[in-house]
Amino acid sequence: MSRYIIRRIFSVLPTLIGVTFVIFMFQRLIPGDPAVAMLGEHATEENVERIREQFGLNRPLFLDREALVENDIAGFFDSQYIRYMKRLFVLDMGESIHRRIPVAETLGLRFPATIELSLLAMFIAILIGIPVGIVSAAKRNSLIDSVSMVGSLVGVSMPIFWLGLMEIMLFAVIWQWLPAGGRISTGVELQEITHLYLLDSLITGNFEAFKDVLSHIIMPAIALATIPMGIIARMTRSSMLDVLQEDYVRTAKAKGLGRNLVLFRHALKNAALPVITIIGLQMGTLLAGAVLTETIFAWPGIGRWVYDGILGRDYPIVQGGTLVIALVFVAVNFFVDIMYALLDPRIRYD
Amino acid sequence: MTEITPKEITVTDFAVREHRSLWMDAWRRLLASNTARLGMFIVGLFVFSAVFAHYFWEYNPKIDLDYSLKLKPPTLVANEEVPSVHIFGTDKLGRDIFRRVVHGGWNSLRVGIVAVGISLFFGGLIGLFAGFYENINMTFVERLTLFGLTGFMMGILSAWIAAQPIQAIFMTTLGVAAAYYKDFYPDSLKRTAIFALAGFLLSALPGFFISFTVGWVVGVWGALTGVLLSRPLEGKFFSNVMMRLMDIVLSFPGYLLAIAIVAFLGPGLSKGMIAIGVVGIPVYARLTRSAVLSVIQKEYILAAQSVGEAHSRIIFRHLTPNILSPIIVQTTMGLANAILSAAALGFLGLGAIPPEPEWGAMLGDSYRYLTSGAWWAVLFPGLAIMLSVLGFNLLGDGLRDALDPKLRT
Numbered sequence: 001m002s003r004y005i006i007r008r009i010f011s012v013l014p015t016l017i018g019v020t021f022v023i024f025m026f027q028r029l030i031p032g033d034p035a036v037a038m039l040g041e042h043a044t045e046e047n048v049e050r051i052r053e054q055f056g057l058n059r060p061l062f063l064d065r066e067a068l069v070e071n072d073i074a075g076f077f078d079s080q081y082i083r084y085m086k087r088l089f090v091l092d093m094g095e096s097i098h099r100r101i102p103v104a105e106t107l108g109l110r111f112p113a114t115i116e117l118s119l120l121a122m123f124i125a126i127l128i129g130i131p132v133g134i135v136s137a138a139k140r141n142s143l144i145d146s147v148s149m150v151g152s153l154v155g156v157s158m159p160i161f162w163l164g165l166m167e168i169m170l171f172a173v174i175w176q177w178l179p180a181g182g183r184i185s186t187g188v189e190l191q192e193i194t195h196l197y198l199l200d201s202l203i204t205g206n207f208e209a210f211k212d213v214l215s216h217i218i219m220p221a222i223a224l225a226t227i228p229m230g231i232i233a234r235m236t237r238s239s240m241l242d243v244l245q246e247d248y249v250r251t252a253k254a255k256g257l258g259r260n261l262v263l264f265r266h267a268l269k270n271a272a273l274p275v276i277t278i279i280g281l282q283m284g285t286l287l288a289g290a291v292l293t294e295t296i297f298a299w300p301g302i303g304r305w306v307y308d309g310i311l312g313r314d315y316p317i318v319q320g321g322t323l324v325i326a327l328v329f330v331a332v333n334f335f336v337d338i339m340y341a342l343l344d345p346r347i348r349y350d
Numbered sequence: 351m352t353e354i355t356p357k358e359i360t361v362t363d364f365a366v367r368e369h370r371s372l373w374m375d376a377w378r379r380l381l382a383s384n385t386a387r388l389g390m391f392i393v394g395l396f397v398f399s400a401v402f403a404h405y406f407w408e409y410n411p412k413i414d415l416d417y418s419l420k421l422k423p424p425t426l427v428a429n430e431e432v433p434s435v436h437i438f439g440t441d442k443l444g445r446d447i448f449r450r451v452v453h454g455g456w457n458s459l460r461v462g463i464v465a466v467g468i469s470l471f472f473g474g475l476i477g478l479f480a481g482f483y484e485n486i487n488m489t490f491v492e493r494l495t496l497f498g499l500t501g502f503m504m505g506i507l508s509a510w511i512a513a514q515p516i517q518a519i520f521m522t523t524l525g526v527a528a529a530y531y532k533d534f535y536p537d538s539l540k541r542t543a544i545f546a547l548a549g550f551l552l553s554a555l556p557g558f559f560i561s562f563t564v565g566w567v568v569g570v571w572g573a574l575t576g577v578l579l580s581r582p583l584e585g586k587f588f589s590n591v592m593m594r595l596m597d598i599v600l601s602f603p604g605y606l607l608a609i610a611i612v613a614f615l616g617p618g619l620s621k622g623m624i625a626i627g628v629v630g631i632p633v634y635a636r637l638t639r640s641a642v643l644s645v646i647q648k649e650y651i652l653a654a655q656s657v658g659e660a661h662s663r664i665i666f667r668h669l670t671p672n673i674l675s676p677i678i679v680q681t682t683m684g685l686a687n688a689i690l691s692a693a694a695l696g697f698l699g700l701g702a703i704p705p706e707p708e709w710g711a712m713l714g715d716s717y718r719y720l721t722s723g724a725w726w727a728v729l730f731p732g733l734a735i736m737l738s739v740l741g742f743n744l745l746g747d748g749l750r751d752a753l754d755p756k757l758r759t
Binding site: 149163180329 | 613744
């Protein structure tokens with residue numbers, strides 16, 4: 001098993017390098033000179049040159065063949081990409097062009113917000129998706145089944161930014177039950193420990209804050225949850241249907257075991273594997289979907305930050321944010337693979 | 351009770367059944383399903399209005415604005431305040447939303463078709479070849495091509511470093527030679543050493559003319575190339591390289607990559623199409639590959655091989671028709687996804703350039719007016735997105751059931 005894990009780690013490495021490579025290439029796809037972008041259009045020639053020198057923008061992209069001709073091996077590898085990778089290793093992702101704040105610092109503040117939102121959304125999706133899937137499978141071809149399957153398809157087809165807007169219209173504008181955006185009301189005190197506000201308020205026993213945070217997070221979480229909810233429900237149903245046709249389920253029924261016992265003890269356990277996989281994969285999609293949800297609900301997470309970065313042409317932010325989301329995505333996929341192998345002994349490790 | 355005489359029974363009734371093809375069967379199953387019919391109806395309506403709107407109802411977004419009708423709620427009859435009928439209301443520039451929703455369909459459909467076309471074409475070909483050659487031994491010519499291309503790809507790097515194109519040609523030759531003499535000390539250290547040495551010399555000698563260090567660096571790279579070429583590379587190698595590349599693209603979550611690509615390329619519908627299409631390539635590549643793997647061991651492939659059919663003919667004549675069903679389903683659902691992604695891009699201001707009518711962009715334009723109560727400007731474009739996406743998803747779902755009857759009982 002440990003050998004399998006080590007091998008998987010090695011197979012992830014090329015992917016990681018590829019990811020950094022793609023994100024690095026983004027910088028080169030920008031029309032125009034990044035140095036000019038940093039200084040503005042009225043910068044003097046000298047200043048532009050100084051910035052180019054300072055950020056290594058005058059170096060070649062990948063390898064410096066000119067240096068090699070001069071027999072300079074160190075210079076050969078001293079390229080923009082290598083420097084970028086070196087900086088990444090010490091978590092230096094540059095600083096925001098407009099606000100001059102290090103990207104990594106802001107990332108540390110904003111990442112927990114996105115994680116909190118995604119985790120709650122996934123929790124909601126699982127809480128509703130799996131029972132709906134089980135009931136649909138158990139009452140196959142009934143009215144409940146058709147309704148919940150069409151319903152889950154509606155969930156999958158939902159433009160989440162639109163759903164978010166509709167929620168705001170109903171609950172914040174017309175009925176005014178919930179706040180339209182933000183993470184916590186101004187004036188509400190909260191001692192931050194984990195930076196996950198829901199958890200923090202529970203730990204400190206601050207129920208006033210808990211209520212406030214919950215009222216802020218519930219709308220974006222529901223909007224974000226619709227697509228995974230639909231996908232999880234459909235996956236649970238089809239996986240359960242597969243398992244319910246197996247011989248051991250028939251045997252269990254023939255033995256006279258209760259319906260629920262067969263359904264939950266014998267079928268659900270064996271149907272869980274594909275569902276777990278899809279949950280893992282959806283986690284990454286949630287992070288990406290956060291760009292839209294966070295934009296609408298003014299949620300101070302990575303997604304909204306990347307969006308602002310896109311609009312403001314603040315490329316270090318876009319690079320840093322995209323990189324973190326992609327890395328989390330790779331990590332989640334990696335753990336799903338490992339878990340898969342752990343849970344299903346039939347999977348060969350080689 | 352009437353008696354049946356043997357004369358009345360015609361023998362043909364029993365012996366001959368009306369001929370029905372596999373596709374005809376699937377079509378009947380599709381028509382029998384309620385959800386699929388609903389999906390077909392929605393998709394039909396959507397495609398019809400998108401394609402024919404311009405013929406019957408001309409629209410020029412550039413001259414369409416009327417500030418006197420700014421943000422008027424939906425009306426079914428004309429009144430004094432609003433002299434014209436706007437069943438979906440008007441937006442911030444006084445444009446009729448119904449009209450823009452109808453005309454916006456064409457943009458969504460276009461994005462869907464082009465994006466899915468890109469993903470399907472590249473992803474499908476990669477998946478077909480990767481899956482096929484992973485299991486089938488390569489012919490002599492194919493092996494020559496694989497080794498030659500590998501050598502060429504590796505050689506380009508040394509050629510670039512030393513600024514001598516001749517090296518790419520040398521490395522290609524080395525690859526072709528490695529494929530040609532594949533029985534030359536197979537699987538032994540001797541073979542590896544000889545090819546490494548050959549690679550080193552071919553690469554380093556031209557390099558030394560430039561400078562000493564250049565010679566050494568490209569020499570080491572050439573030696574590595576030689577080691578790689580000395581291995582008995584097969585289709586598995588090609589498949590692995592391709593699938594690893596796909597994994598990299600796939601490790602960016604969905605349309606985040608599309609958003610990033612468009613963010614850097616600049617907005618525009620055509621760039622959005624390309625971005626969404628590129629993001630979808632690995633999905634189709636993986637799907638096609640696994641579909642190929644599921645049929646490649648079947649007897650008819652073996653039979654085709656044993657009568658000596660060319661590989662290209664096996665791939666396109668025998669393999670492709672038999673793996674079409676999962677691909678058709680994925681294509682239908684892919685259209686839904688592409689429309690959704692395009693709307694997301696449009697909403698973020700990265701899709702169609704205004705005043706072009708596009709559903710996502712319409713939402714992005716008007717959502718700031720939601721707090722002042724202009725719900726209609728947000729509701730109807732969003733409904734259009736959801737319904738068209740739902741239509742394709744329903745159809746795809748129905749197609750899956752119709753094309754793969756094993757899944758239902």
